[in-house]
Amino acid sequence: MNNQGRPTTPAAIAANGNAPETMSGSKALNQVEKLIFEVGTPQNTGVDLPAPKGGASRLGAHARQGEIGLPGLSEPETMRHYVRLSQQNYAIDLGVYPLGSCTMKHNPRLNEKIARMPGFADVHPLQPVQTKQGALEVMYDLSHWLMTLCNMPAVALTPKAGAHGELCGMMAIRARLDADGETHRRRVLVPESAHGTNPATAVQCGFNVDEIPANDKGRVDMTALRAKLAEKSDDIAGIMLTNPNTCGLFENDIIEIADLIHQAGGYFYCDGANFNALVGRVRPGDLGVDAMHINLHKTFSTPHGGGGPGSGPTVLSDALKDYAPVPYVVKSDNGFDLVEHVEGEAAASFGRMCAFHGNMGMYTRALSYMMSHGSDGLKQATEDAVLNANYVQASLSDVMTTAFDGTCMHEALFDDRFLKDTGVETLDFAKAMIDEGYHPMTMYFPLVVHGAMLIEPTESESKQELDRFIRSMRHLAAKAKAGESEMFKAAPIHAPLRRLDETRAARKPVLRWTPPEDLLDAAE
Numbered sequence: 001m002n003n004q005g006r007p008t009t010p011a012a013i014a015a016n017g018n019a020p021e022t023m024s025g026s027k028a029l030n031q032v033e034k035l036i037f038e039v040g041t042p043q044n045t046g047v048d049l050p051a052p053k054g055g056a057s058r059l060g061a062h063a064r065q066g067e068i069g070l071p072g073l074s075e076p077e078t079m080r081h082y083v084r085l086s087q088q089n090y091a092i093d094l095g096v097y098p099l100g101s102c103t104m105k106h107n108p109r110l111n112e113k114i115a116r117m118p119g120f121a122d123v124h125p126l127q128p129v130q131t132k133q134g135a136l137e138v139m140y141d142l143s144h145w146l147m148t149l150c151n152m153p154a155v156a157l158t159p160k161a162g163a164h165g166e167l168c169g170m171m172a173i174r175a176r177l178d179a180d181g182e183t184h185r186r187r188v189l190v191p192e193s194a195h196g197t198n199p200a201t202a203v204q205c206g207f208n209v210d211e212i213p214a215n216d217k218g219r220v221d222m223t224a225l226r227a228k229l230a231e232k233s234d235d236i237a238g239i240m241l242t243n244p245n246t247c248g249l250f251e252n253d254i255i256e257i258a259d260l261i262h263q264a265g266g267y268f269y270c271d272g273a274n275f276n277a278l279v280g281r282v283r284p285g286d287l288g289v290d291a292m293h294i295n296l297h298k299t300f301s302t303p304h305g306g307g308g309p310g311s312g313p314t315v316l317s318d319a320l321k322d323y324a325p326v327p328y329v330v331k332s333d334n335g336f337d338l339v340e341h342v343e344g345e346a347a348a349s350f351g352r353m354c355a356f357h358g359n360m361g362m363y364t365r366a367l368s369y370m371m372s373h374g375s376d377g378l379k380q381a382t383e384d385a386v387l388n389a390n391y392v393q394a395s396l397s398d399v400m401t402t403a404f405d406g407t408c409m410h411e412a413l414f415d416d417r418f419l420k421d422t423g424v425e426t427l428d429f430a431k432a433m434i435d436e437g438y439h440p441m442t443m444y445f446p447l448v449v450h451g452a453m454l455i456e457p458t459e460s461e462s463k464q465e466l467d468r469f470i471r472s473m474r475h476l477a478a479k480a481k482a483g484e485s486e487m488f489k490a491a492p493i494h495a496p497l498r499r500l501d502e503t504r505a506a507r508k509p510v511l512r513w514t515p516p517e518d519l520l521d522a523a524e
């Protein structure tokens with residue numbers, strides 16, 4: 001049997017002493033499924049087309065020499081293959097998805113319905129603008145909502161993810177510095193708890209990263225920051241700060257931080273991935289932010305997590321708005337237009353971030369989400385997200401150890417002190433959550449907290465769902481304390497796949513299926 005890509009087959013489970021009780025290895029609805037290459041064969045085909053007419057091939061030396069080797073399946077086989085796989089997958093539509101820093105929340109079906117309306121779904125970027133006025137209006141209205149919620153004068157819609165939005169904001173900062181002849185300003189301050197994309201973006205834009213330490217309350221160490229700026233500030237390009245930060249805490253000194261950076265001649269980039277905790281309650285523009293990306297796929301509801309499309313609109317302050325990338329939407333007496341080029345002396349735009357106008361489907365979903373909630377509903381979602389996180393934190397703080405004292409914002413952060421001397425580590429605890437039927441929380445991030453477990457329930461979980469989740473977590477914490485480390489080390493035992501060799505997967509990834517010998521022999 002070919003084991004490629006499936007190190008924990010039923011045989012391996014059997015060898016491990018947890019023999020499946022079924023002949024097939026399937027557990028009722030949870031069906032064992034082989035790789036598609038093993039299910040299908042190149043000899044089969046699901047379609048039956050007549051041989052192409054049209055005379056001799058003109059491919060010459062480029063014509064394929066051997067078989068293409070793709071697996072062939074009938075339509076029902078293909079359907080079953082993917083449905084079976086999908087049933088082995090965890091999903092937000094299945095249960096609580098507590099991944100911190102990711103805002104995995106319910107995505108109202110209304111948004112999906114609207115995004116699939118042909119006028120939005122089938123719009124082509126090269127259509128004449130007169131034929132896509134409605135789509136442009138959606139983009140214009142979405143911009144209005146984003147600028148209003150942030151109290152910022154401009155927004156670049158085109159960035160296609162949070163990290164892409166960071167790139168947009170930092171390129172705008174760099175363009176402004178260059179325009180002012182401040183090319184020596186190349187140092188960007190980044191707190192040590194930052195998401196990895198922050199320092200990566202700064203370096204990508206040609207800046208040097210200078211880390212600022214956190215204090216024992218999980219926030220920027222102001223003494224260290226002041227000392228850093230007092231020592232040298234004429235090379236400061238700016239700061240990249242997440243608020244609420246990746247410890248799930250509001251940066252209380254944020255206004256002073258903004259003032260200090262501005263006095264030093266730098267700009268304030270805010271990582272807005274945690275905007276879910278602020279919408280309707282705090283406007284980043286009021287905090288002195290110069291640029292901030294918003295993950296529409298987190299805060300404003302688009303299914304994400306599978307590497308699917310995202311959208312990272314970036315709001316810009318007065319100081320940066322002229323440097324915004326093209327294209328952008330404008331409204332005139334003749335309707336809406338897409339500005340593709342800026343010309344003349346005032347043209348300061350740093351350029352273009354993608355070929356066209358960005359991810360239309362995300363714009364439609366986000367606007368549908370905003371309009372169906374209304375401004376009061378968005379505010380309530382924020383408050384419920386923070387309430388839910390604090391409910392989880394309060395309900396677990398006697399059996400797990402919270403990383404920092406006090407209330408949290410939209411996510412609860414625990415460390416691994418409660419596992420001390422139990423033989424159970426954060427990773428084992430996470431694997432045991434899989435057996436309980438939950439996707440694990442974010443682990444080992446942020447790096448500043450030892451064995452971190454970051455839980456973001458979001459506003460869309462009911463009290464019943466949260467209580468169910470909390471019961472499982474309390475149960476696991478009790479088992480760890482009772483010394484049942486073997487159960488943890490073996491987990492997950494009920495999942496379709498057991499523990500993977502993560503080191504080998506990272507170091508020697510098998511990314512390509514190669515036919516087993518007997519198949520090769522048969523082809524010859």
Ligand SMILES: *Cc1c(COP(=O)(O)O)cnc(C)c1O
Pocket residue numbers: 101102161162163164195197242246271273274295310312
């Ligand atoms: C998700 C996230 C990002 C990056 O966003 P992508 O859309 O995944 O590129 C950046 N910073 C923080 C804090 C995040 O949670």
